[in-house]
Amino acid sequence: MRYRCAAVILSLAIPATLASQSLESLTLRFAGFTTVSGYEQAVTDSLLTLLPGATRDRLGDISITLGSGSPKRLVSCPLDEAGYVVGGVTSEGYLTLRREGRIASPLFEQQLEGHRVTVFGASGPVPGVVGVRSVHLTRGRVPNEAPFTVDDAYVDIGASSAADAAALGVRLLSPVALARRPHRYGDAMAAPAAGRHAACAALAAALLSHPKISGSMVVSFTVQGLQGGDPGLNAVIALKGPFADTLTATLPVKYRDTMAETVMMADIQALEQRLVQWMGGAK
């Protein structure tokens, strides 16, 4: 009983903490999440804790219903991002990768080369790097060299054997993503999938502002948006609908699909305000 009370207090206290955060800190927090498409569970676990009354469907979408009656509407944001999973482990302890989620830019895979990644193993995050040829040994690029792709990627986590990697909790299908370091510059923020994550931050901020609701409103943080057919969003529609109207929170971005994907802080604030108004019935 004592523990149960403590748990209740914790769940009440965290939303208050979350609500007290500025939109900027909330945005940076969301930008710090790694959400490889189809492997969003760690983030959705956090959202369940942070949003009392929220539920998770069998696919993993997080939804909360506000208000009652009609019209019944849906506002959502996709949580996921393109990333990788471990496709294999070599006898020397290097990890090979399989890409997961649609991408718009060939630069996305090039960015793996020579950069730090995080492997989400069974025992927790494992830091690593993706190998690149030593510039001293190659003496420059070959003209018209083929771009670096995921097939060239060997993740070095410091292991010397497949057994070493296994001992760190790294397994087949462990999610892998570029190590995140949300980066504020000027009046903007840069991060991988900054647009998607900042849009979700704006939606969370709108939700936490206790908006006036016209009719009933389903607020969903959806998974697997980068899979064919957007199964996460369609699952919400199938399970919670039909809806009289739907809105997906999105933001304009610069430098899409790079570590420097950029959103303007003013755009995030404007989106939050627009979402609050839309929840209140504005078109």
Added chain:
Amino acid sequence: MKIFLTVTLVCAASAAQAQSTVAEADSVLARLIPTYGVSGGEAPVREVVKSLLPSWAKPETDTAGNLWLRVGSGGAPVVYVAHMDEIGFQVTAINPDGSLELDRTGGFFESLFEGMPALVHTPRGDIPGVFPPRDSLPRDPRELRHQPPVVRVDGDPNHSTLRVDVGTTTRAATEALGVTVGSTVTMPKSYQKLAGTRATGRSFDDRVGDASLILAVRHLDRAKLTHEVIFLWSTREETGLFGARAAARSLGTAPARVYAIDTFVSSDAPLDPKSFADQPLGQGPVVRALDNSSVTPPALVDSVLAIASARHIPIQVGTTNGGNDGSMFVPFGVPDVAMGWPLRYSHSPAEVIDLKDVAALANIVQATAEVW
């Protein structure tokens, strides 16, 4: 003569000394790696090096920016040199839209910076920005976004195909941030332990060399020295060995030997050819007997191996590519004994080392200083 010298060295080296450890190497690198110091802008690194030296050490800075520590007295000095600078960029112009034109400082694959966060280093502090991907810039359309940049757009070999966006839209706004022509540019970096004794970071080349000198100084038995030992943390190695050049000129023919302590670029990596440089990580420092700038006389290689054996320090011998600061001393008749540690993924943000090699490198620096 050679046998006599080797026996003498072995006897002198046999006495056990307090030696550097992996934990100590880890703590020193954790201070050095997050410090920025593009060639010509090494001052922050120099201050960290000073702060990590023992209190008895009284280093001095010369007009080239090199940091000198002289220990002991007697016969001809021996010099240990490691460079403080790292690769990066320098601002060459501020465009009307507020973005920055760049020159490369040192040799590296520019694609590793494309689409990444950036830091512009100014006297007022670090200004954050990003390196926009090239297809967002008004550049030569033949440069496909996803191709590594190899095209020199204007014939200047150092001109970068990248720019930096600091979030401004006018030249005046960028200047108001304190950015000027000549400001240096890098990307954010940090020191990160990997599994076991491995670690990753950017600028291990040559902060590991800096660290090994610091550790050797800390453990050095000064009472054993029979000649002057000069520990030198040098500047502008990546752009032409300029700091070492100035030091070599000032010392002239006086030194008995110079030990260049710099990266051994290893092919112990999945993408590199194995035809040479295949000295693996974790099996000890490497006597860099032959590179693109110098050849170590074989007798001197043998002497290092003998000292390492006497002190039970693991060591390897190898050949790799690249130059080293010691080569600036050779024209004065000073033999260059280059030593390093195996490094994967050189000049990239993902350089990987084994801390066991760093501790052992510090120990061989200490041992050679004390007995040779």
